Amino acid sequence: MLSPQAKQKIDRELTKYPADQKQSAVMSALAIVQDEYGWLSSEVMDEVAQYLGMPQIAVYEVATFYNMYNLKPMGKSKITVCTNLPCALSGGVDAAEYLKKKLGVDWRETTADGNFTLVEGECMGACGDAPVLLVNNKRMCSFMSNEKLDKLIEELK
Amino acid sequence: MAEFAKTFDYGPDAIILKGLDGSNWRLKDYESRAGYAALKKILRDGLKPEDVIAEVKKSALRGRGGAGFPTGLKWSFMPRSFPGAKYLVCNSDEGEPGTFKDRDILRYNPHVLIEGMIIAAYAMGIAVGYNYIHGEIWSDYDRFEEALEEARAAGYLGEKILGTDFSFQLHAFHGFGAYICGEETALLESIEGKKGQPRFKPPFPASFGLYGKPTTINNTETFAAVPYIIREGGEAFLNLGKPNNGGTKLFSVSGNVARPGNYEVKLGTPFAKLLEMAGGMRGGRKIKGVIPGGSSMPVIKGDVMMSIDMDYDSIAKAGSMLGSGAVIVMDEDTCMVKAAERLAYFYFEESCGQCTPCREGTGWLYRIIHRIEHGLGRQEDLDLLLNLADQIQGRTICALGDAAAMPVRAFVKNYREEFEYHIAHKRCMVGPGGYSTRHVAESLAMAAE
Numbered sequence A: 001m002l003s004p005q006a007k008q009k010i011d012r013e014l015t016k017y018p019a020d021q022k023q024s025a026v027m028s029a030l031a032i033v034q035d036e037y038g039w040l041s042s043e044v045m046d047e048v049a050q051y052l053g054m055p056q057i058a059v060y061e062v063a064t065f066y067n068m069y070n071l072k073p074m075g076k077s078k079i080t081v082c083t084n085l086p087c088a089l090s091g092g093v094d095a096a097e098y099l100k101k102k103l104g105v106d107w108r109e110t111t112a113d114g115n116f117t118l119v120e121g122e123c124m125g126a127c128g129d130a131p132v133l134l135v136n137n138k139r140m141c142s143f144m145s146n147e148k149l150d151k152l153i154e155e156l157k
Numbered sequence B: 001m002a003e004f005a006k007t008f009d010y011g012p013d014a015i016i017l018k019g020l021d022g023s024n025w026r027l028k029d030y031e032s033r034a035g036y037a038a039l040k041k042i043l044r045d046g047l048k049p050e051d052v053i054a055e056v057k058k059s060a061l062r063g064r065g066g067a068g069f070p071t072g073l074k075w076s077f078m079p080r081s082f083p084g085a086k087y088l089v090c091n092s093d094e095g096e097p098g099t100f101k102d103r104d105i106l107r108y109n110p111h112v113l114i115e116g117m118i119i120a121a122y123a124m125g126i127a128v129g130y131n132y133i134h135g136e137i138w139s140d141y142d143r144f145e146e147a148l149e150e151a152r153a154a155g156y157l158g159e160k161i162l163g164t165d166f167s168f169q170l171h172a173f174h175g176f177g178a179y180i181c182g183e184e185t186a187l188l189e190s191i192e193g194k195k196g197q198p199r200f201k202p203p204f205p206a207s208f209g210l211y212g213k214p215t216t217i218n219n220t221e222t223f224a225a226v227p228y229i230i231r232e233g234g235e236a237f238l239n240l241g242k243p244n245n246g247g248t249k250l251f252s253v254s255g256n257v258a259r260p261g262n263y264e265v266k267l268g269t270p271f272a273k274l275l276e277m278a279g280g281m282r283g284g285r286k287i288k289g290v291i292p293g294g295s296s297m298p299v300i301k302g303d304v305m306m307s308i309d310m311d312y313d314s315i316a317k318a319g320s321m322l323g324s325g326a327v328i329v330m331d332e333d334t335c336m337v338k339a340a341e342r343l344a345y346f347y348f349e350e351s352c353g354q355c356t357p358c359r360e361g362t363g364w365l366y367r368i369i370h371r372i373e374h375g376l377g378r379q380e381d382l383d384l385l386l387n388l389a390d391q392i393q394g395r396t397i398c399a400l401g402d403a404a405a406m407p408v409r410a411f412v413k414n415y416r417e418e419f420e421y422h423i424a425h426k427r428c429m430v431g432p433g434g435y436s437t438r439h440v441a442e443s444l445a446m447a448a449e
């Protein structure tokens, strides 16, 4: 069941679109429920489909197309590091390698304690701040030197 | 650790980013910078929509999102007396590698974008608009929502704006991790709640856009230039730049420079000057190559770049494109094969998959460059790469196919000897690492100053 809070947030999104275009709220609805559950199970996606009056398959299509949706459970903190060229030229790949070693995981893997999942990211539109990373999609961290990475991992444990 | 303080040093010519310090983004701050004066002028003087469009045409403002299409002309394509809804859409889905300028507008000067969009809506008789914001910059999306609330509360947005008969609603929409949604028709599909797969054009959005209605889409920076044009006049804007290349342009300078960041300069400014603003080459190393307009554009050799001016026409003459204004600078320690490999991977990863030449071709481009980079390349691979690029370019629904093909061709053409060295010697010409990151600590230390 969608929580009352989630419904309230989705309802606010719905006010942005014409009454016969409720499907436009699916991107935000999925982001809202993902924040609540950490990932999108098919049950949760079906709830969203029902709430927005759209076919379930149409919701799955959206959830699988956009890469910030989690289609399986993640660690407590999903860390997405940008390694695209502009960032790589300013230490993006080095930061990623440092994290891999520190956490003992490779891309798309979760640490044994379930605290961290490491993901390779594409350009976040913040290349001037490289190395950059995202924590759980929404918190961007800039200029991530090894010391700052250490501090961040300590904080998120 | 302090944030990168130099970010606010946008250069002496700035108009869009002028006087910003990171905290003065609110409505009252914007008003103290002559904010909303252009909108008031239009409504007070009863400027006609066609007058507004004429002024924008006079300014020679060209789209800042990548293609550089004349904005006034685009606006004049919108049907005047269309019965029913029309839409205005802003493209803040900035995801072209190297581009990070729209983000500074959104977070440090959101009202200049809102005012620009209101004026555009007035000029085209549009009642509803959306701003599509890159999902990765969530706090900037939140801030934009806040700025919208401020504008609504002050009567700049909503029903009967400033007591006139003109009404315009503007909403924020967020992406969630798909580069292709920066392509305008993919973006429209995404707002409609679907996968972001580009539409075949024609029909163009001006006749069949969002929800099938006439729609105009412009980039964030394009809209952000509009208040100045109305306030100071199209001519004044034009005169900042040069003929056919009006105004200032935000350049996002990244890569091996001492001070990566955004710099707003007059179009026609020499690249050498821009590089100087960005602190010159990091560690004083030699410049090897520059991608002048975002990762989709052909790379230019460093020495050639040093004599080029930064405007649409000059860069086109040099064989590349100004694109989104993302200037990616690479020094002598950069392995060009590795750089090309990373970009090829990006297009492979981000292809939406609906056209075969792009879906399959981007995968092949990546795999071939990957094997060259890893010492498994074959003599015939370079011809194969160029042949593949030909098979992709111009044969796809959207320009992502071209964006994947063009850079590969330019990398091979300009740095052929590096590719050949990789193939012949099974190792890199510039030594281990490949990205010039040995002095990263140095740049981070500078960021923390």
Ligand SMILES: Cc1cc2nc3c(=O)[nH]c(=O)nc-3n(C[C@H](O)[C@H](O)[C@H](O)COP(=O)(O)O)c2cc1C
Residues within 6 Å of the ligand: B062, B063, B064, B065, B066, B067, B068, B069, B091, B092, B093, B094, B095, B096, B179, B180, B181, B182, B183, B184, B185, B217, B218, B219, B220, B222, B398, B399, B400, B403
């Ligand atoms: C693959 C691809 C990605 C694009 N990404 C962006 C983008 O992130 N931001 C943008 O404004 N335009 C982007 N564009 C260009 C848009 O399709 C469109 O031309 C632009 O938003 C029009 O606005 P303008 O005329 O103000 O430049 C992209 C185009 C393609 C083909």
Ligand code: SF4
Residues within 6 Å of the ligand: B180, B197, B198, B350, B351, B352, B353, B354, B355, B356, B358, B359, B396, B397, B398, B399, B400, B401
């Ligand atoms: S060119 Fe590529 S990204 Fe564009 S529509 Fe075709 S498959 Fe999709």
Ligand code: FES
Residues within 6 Å of the ligand: A082, A083, A084, A085, A086, A087, A088, A092, A122, A123, A124, A125, A126, A127, A128, A130, A132, B097, B098, B099
């Ligand atoms: S390349 Fe990393 S944020 Fe743009």
